[in-house]
Amino acid sequence: MPLSDSQIQALARDAMQHAGAGNFAAAEPLFAQIVEARPNSGQALHLLGQTRLKLGRFAEAREPLDRAAKFLPRDVAPQINLAGCLSVLGEHAAALTVLERAARLKPGDPSIAHNRGRAFEALGRADEAEQAYGEALAIDHRLLPSLSARAGLLAARGDWMGALADLDMALTDRPDDARLKVRRGELLLAHGDWLRGLPDYEARLSLPGDRYVPSLPTWQGEPLTGKLLIYPEQTDIESDAAMRDVLMLARGVDATVQCADRLIDILDLPTTRRGDSLDDFAAAAPLRSLPYLLNWDLASLPAAGPLRNAERLAESASTTGDDIWQIHLAARLGQPTVMLLPEGRDWLWGPNDGVSPWYPTLEIRRA
Secondary structure: OOOOHHHHHHHHHHHHHHHHOOOHHHHHHHHHHHHHHOOOOHHHHHHHHHHHHHOOOHHHHHHHHHHHHHHOOOOHHHHHHHHHHHHHOOOHHHHHHHHHHHHHHOOOOHHHHHHHHHHHHHOOOHHHHHHHHHHHHHHOOOOHHHHHHHHHHHHHOOOHHHHHHHHHHHHHHOOOOHHHHHHHHHHHHHOOOHHHHHHHHHHHHHOOOOOOOOOOOEOOOOOOOOEEEEEOOOOOOOOHHHHHHHHHHOOOOOOEEEOOHHHHOOEOOOEEOOOOOOOOEEEEEEHHHHHHHOOOOOOOOOOOOOEOOHHHHHOOOOOEEOOOHHHHHHHHOOOOEEEEEOOOOOHHHOOOOEEOOOOOOEEEEEO
């Protein structure tokens, strides 16, 4: 039975009340009834599409938003919401077309320019993406998403000074943003600026994610009356990354190293397994915090200690390869070793090729 105007008005009132209260699950079927009764109502289609976006039902939101954009060709909001929906669905070329239409309707809008940049970037058109982010920043020079996105593009093409300037600007408005700090820290560290980069890099410890943290006070470099535990942050202590960090960073401090079973009989220093009791320890620090806590720099790294069972180990160590734990083992054993590193190498290695300051017999080459 067709709905009367009064019934539609009542449905719209109830739907808007639910949506205003954030109850989009209750609002969605009411908007759907209105659209069924008034299939050519651009406003009803737009509200239905918006509600489905709020519910994360992007595939179902596409059709009403597409129709709303056609029925409301001079209204910028349906165009922007349709473009956002298309982007989430991976239809970046179609999203870009809609955003170009939105830009003509509302020229000088920084968010539209920014979203054009995102679409260009998703399509692999980096130069146009950078230009679009630049347009957004010319309108609003503190627009955080554009500063962050352009910094990534600039860093990718080797303009690390430009990327650093964008991150510095972003951090003037968001000085406590841990993600921005870590990005700036990694950029500085990758180019050898440990003095400025290491404090920023410590912000990683406040970010959510899979990271092992023992139930101990965090060591900040102060004198201790009890034992210090140093540990890899990786949740899988047997992983290649965790063993690399142990072999590379467990140096220069009087501490017990938490490490994989394969390294227990190798390291000539106190060790413990993950899962062993921590009752005897006063504090703990992640291995990747040691450069910051102990004021290391690439020009004055502490020497790596000797290894036990060196003769037996030498038979299985690799002497040429990627940044894997076997290469670290060979280098720790003093064997002439070559490590092949890609452009986006771990910041610990620094920016230069040649003899590594970490191991005197290790040569770094670009992969």
